[in-house]
Amino acid sequence: MRTAIISLVLIMGLIACKQKKMELTQKEKAVAFIKSFETGSSDVLNFIDENIKSHNYTLPNGKNTYEMYFTNEPSGCKIEFIRIFEDKEFVIMHNKYTNLEGYPGPIITFDIVRFENGKIAEHWDNIALEINESINGNSQTDGAVIIKDISLTEKNKAVVSEYMQVMLSGEFDKIAKHINGENYIQHNSIIDNGVSGVLNTIEKLKTEGIDVVFNKVHRIFAEGNFVLAIVEGSMGDKPTSFYDLFRIENGQIVEHWDILEEIQASEDWQNTNGKFHF
Incomplete structure (x- = not known):
């Protein structure tokens, strides 16, 4: 009887393990x-x-x-x-x-x-x-995909947090500290590669009367070398949701992808949750 009970317990344990593996x-x-x-x-x-x-x-x-x-x-x-x-x-x-x-x-x-x-x-x-042409030769989605440096997740998140504080302050001359120089790979179709590409685009937009303003960083997510910042701001007079994805290597930003979406008037929403409640 005892052997039968032990066998039943083992079987039930194996089933539980199998179910756990299937989760x-x-x-x-x-x-x-x-x-x-x-x-x-x-x-x-x-x-x-x-x-x-x-x-x-x-x-x-x-x-x-x-x-x-x-x-x-x-x-x-x-x-x-x-x-x-x-x-x-x-x-x-x-x-x-x-x-x-x-x-x-x-x-x-x-x-x-x-x-x-x-x-x-x-x-x-x-x-x-999707945009089919870019001045940097990169698409909106190509580039590195492998997650690594998991142990550096929090440090990499801090790199992006510091960088976003520079962007919020509008002190764009300080961004070079956080970006890997002209080796920086850009996936925004209107910005060229390198630190110079970012600075030149900011100046170009200003001459066209378009100010890029970052008002608040709502959340920063990270796993290893990939860090995503969720930012509320504006492009010109249009309220905008900025999702900026960065790849970090050796404590510097080496690659960037983004999606900018104009925020619709709240009276047109089908829910009352907003874009930025995390």
Whole structure:
């Protein structure tokens, strides 16, 4: 009898281990969530919180919003996951969508999801149309993708925090301290590579009467060498949400991607969560 009980305990333990191994990670759940806009798979609804909050102004809160999208029928949209990293309960994804309904061409996005008790409780995004030409020769999405230097996560986050304080102060002559000189790789299509590319663009925009203003850093996310800053500001007279992704190497910024999205008037929103509540 004792042997039978021990055997049963061992079997139950193996089953529990197997079930634990089959549990999806946060990154896997986040990818499945976004991928469902392509596949239409309703399986993802199992790990969406009933009261999920949306920070995309076109989407109402609640799980039922996503039930309308996920019907087990492919949408015709194609999604490419370019970079994925994680900071505690947040998963950050750098994505490209093709043939997404409502857009005239491919879009580049940052999608962020927050987990609570294993379920997706909030979703943020910043969206821009893909641009086919750039003065730096780089696209909005190419470049390094491998996460490394995990032990330096907090130090790298501090590098970006200091850099963003310079940008908030408007003392642009000080940015060279944080950027790896002319080796700096730029993925914003209107800015050339190198520190000089950044400074020249700022001056050019000023002569055109367009001031780039950073008002507040709302959040900085990081995993290893990748750091994303979420910033509220303006381009000219347009309130703007800035998502700036940096790659850090040896304590300096060596590569930069961004998405700028004009903030719509609040009366047009389908929810009251705002773009910057983290």
